[in-house]
Amino acid sequence: VVVDPSLRFRWIRKYWGQEWITHAENIILALMEKYRAMKVSASGNVESSPQLDSLDSLARLYGLDDMELGPSRCGALQAVEKEYRMYVNGELVDGSMDPLRFWEVNRTRFPMIFAIAMDYLPIQASSVPCERVFSSSADTDTKKRNLISPILMEALQMLKYHLRSQRIDFLANW
Numbered sequence: 001v002v003v004d005p006s007l008r009f010r011w012i013r014k015y016w017g018q019e020w021i022t023h024a025e026n027i028i029l030a031l032m033e034k035y036r037a038m039k040v041s042a043s044g045n046v047e048s049s050p051q052l053d054s055l056d057s058l059a060r061l062y063g064l065d066d067m068e069l070g071p072s073r074c075g076a077l078q079a080v081e082k083e084y085r086m087y088v089n090g091e092l093v094d095g096s097m098d099p100l101r102f103w104e105v106n107r108t109r110f111p112m113i114f115a116i117a118m119d120y121l122p123i124q125a126s127s128v129p130c131e132r133v134f135s136s137s138a139d140t141d142t143k144k145r146n147l148i149s150p151i152l153m154e155a156l157q158m159l160k161y162h163l164r165s166q167r168i169d170f171l172a173n174w
Contacts, residue, residue, distance in 0.1 A: 005092075005093040005106075006095040008088055035112045083110055083112055100121065137153065
């Protein structure tokens with residue numbers, strides 16, 4: 001819901017209660033803060049600074065949390081919230097636009113959300129297409145045909161797919 005530029009949290013705001021909206025926003029802001037802590041650059045690349053991280057953990061170990069060893073945490077948190085608000089309150093994108101294309105264009109405008117989107121967009125929503133392929137191959141690769149070469153198996157599967165997609169649909173114009 002967040003990484004899809006055609007929705008931008010609007011669905012949640014429309015159908016959820018205020019308590020849940022606040023909870024969801026806090027989760028997203030915490031995730032953005034986590035990405036910021038991983039040093040997301042303006043280009044959307046995740047950078048790591050082991051020296052700064054070790055200094056921060058050393059300061060925490062000795063109870064010196066208030067030492068400013070790196071960028072100000074308050075300023076960084078405001079930057080995270082500013083990026084989030086700018087993204088969520090921005091103009092909606094046409095639902096037919098490819099989300100990857102949107103993020104390619106806006107990667108410098110929303111670097112932390114871009115990094116999150118690149119981690120979450122590749123996750124397949126359903127395993128059904130993959131399972132369909134394996135079920136179809138089980139029909140071809142039987143005990144009597146178990147010596148079929150991988151190349152021939154691929155050719156047979158492609159041929160079956162093509163033939164199934166070319167079937168005549170008598171109800172198409174009804």
